[in-house]
Amino acid sequence: MSGAVPIIRQAGEGERMWFAGGGVFTWKATAAETGGSFIALEDHIVRGKVTPYHLHPDQDEVIYVLEGELLLNVDGEEHTVRSGGLFVAPRGVPHAFMVTSERAHVFSFQ
DSSP states (O other): OOOOOOOOOOTTOSOEEEOTTSEEEEEEEOTTTTTTSOOEEEEEEETTOBOOSBOOSSOOEEEEEEESEEEEEETTEEEEEETTOEEEEOTTOOEEEEEOSSEEEEEEEO
């Protein structure tokens, strides 16, 4: 058994946490709940929020932009992703993003 449990969360449900640099994310599924398979979070972020240039050695990261615009740096190249766009960083690929719209709303899986 993996330790995973069924998860059902509605809009607005899930533990909320402030993320340094501008935003509040909501845990939709934690690693403990998925038996370590993945995490899922919803993030409401503001203009200028920047993530550090980083990589994930053991998992892929997927970000779907529900609203707003992000400027991505992926392995040294810049890309803009807007509402309805998707970003996938395979494990080991360095990446970072900055919010360039007034606000952004994203959903992320890792």
